[in-house]
Amino acid sequence: MEGNRGVGASRSYVLEVPPLSSPLTMHQMEFGQAEENLQGLGFMVPSHGISFPPSTAGLPFDNPTAVNSEKPASKPWSNEEVGTSDPKVGNDQNSSGRDGADSCRWKSASSEKSKVKVRRKMREPRFCFQTRSDVDVLDDGYKWRKYGQKVVKNSLHPSYYRCTHSNCRVKKRVERLSEDCRMVITTYEGRHTHSPCDDANSSEHEYFNSF
DNA sequence: CGACTTTGACCCGCGC
DNA sequence: GCGCGGGTCAAAGTCG
Numbered sequence: 081m082e083g084n085r086g087v088g089a090s091r092s093y094v095l096e097v098p099p100l101s102s103p104l105t106m107h108q109m110e111f112g113q114a115e116e117n118l119q120g121l122g123f124m125v126p127s128h129g130i131s132f133p134p135s136t137a138g139l140p141f142d143n144p145t146a147v148n149s150e151k152p153a154s155k156p157w158s159n160e161e162v163g164t165s166d167p168k169v170g171n172d173q174n175s176s177g178r179d180g181a182d183s184c185r186w187k188s189a190s191s192e193k194s195k196v197k198v199r200r201k202m203r204e205p206r207f208c209f210q211t212r213s214d215v216d217v218l219d220d221g222y223k224w225r226k227y228g229q230k231v232v233k234n235s236l237h238p239s240y241y242r243c244t245h246s247n248c249r250v251k252k253r254v255e256r257l258s259e260d261c262r263m264v265i266t267t268y269e270g271r272h273t274h275s276p277c278d279d280a281n282s283s284e285h286e287y288f289n290s291f
Numbered sequence: 292c293g294a295c296t297t298t299g300a301c302c303c304g305c306g307c
Numbered sequence: 308g309c310g311c312g313g314g315t316c317a318a319a320g321t322c323g
Contacts (some may be wrong), residue, residue, distance in 0.1 A: 225294085225295065225296085226295075226296055226297085227296090227315070227316075227317095228297090228298085228314070228315060228316080229296090229297075229298080230298095230312095230313070230314075230315095232312070232313060232314095233312075233313095238313090238314095240314070240315075244294090244295090251314095253314090
């Protein structure tokens with residue numbers, strides 16, 4: 081797309097994933113420590129109640145290497161509501177969100193459309209960060225189901241994932257930089273309504289639940 | 292057989 | 308208003 085469609089306030093980070101030790105497993109990582117690292121490094125921990133990179137928070141990385149790296153290509157995600165509409169977003173997400181759409185497809189009735197429009201504008205809070213990894217899908221403790229992939233500009237093949245947990249509408253988008261295939265940009269949208277343990281039985285993931 | 296992935300089509304928002 | 312491009316749907320295919 082030409083113009084930045086409202087380059088959003090999506091937060092972005094760059095994390096370097098150690099090449100070995102399957103970067104995606106949340107192994108023995110000290111999440112608390114990780115968080116400190118993040119903050120110490122200037123990572124922004126949202127203070128307004130949105131889910132910190134839902135599960136991204138404690139990402140499985142020991143050593144985040146860079147900070148606040150803007151996404152290379154402008155991403156169209158206007159994230160204005162990040163700081164303002166969390167509660168609404170949460171409600172929307174839980175009550176009418178896409179699930180509404182699940183039962184009554186949003187492309188059907190015209191009356192629905194108006195709702196949808198509103199909903200569409202009310203984007204979920206988003207977090208994006210970059211990682212250097214050979215694998216696309218980070219094991220953040222949640223279970224994801226791919227629901228789409230598309231070739232877009234400035235990105236090879238962004239994949240779209242949705243949390244498989246019922247009533248959880250969290251989505252994430254995974255894309256690789258065209259310039260550096262090892263760079264993976266993961267964007268989380270929404271907030272988990274359950275703990276990672278519901279999906280993956282790992283005590284480490286309990287940490288995420290605090291967000 | 293159920294869960295998941297792939298993929299083409301569709302819809303909508305935004306810039307011009 | 309039009310066209311482009313991103314995001315999502317859903318049928319079909321694949322896998323365990």
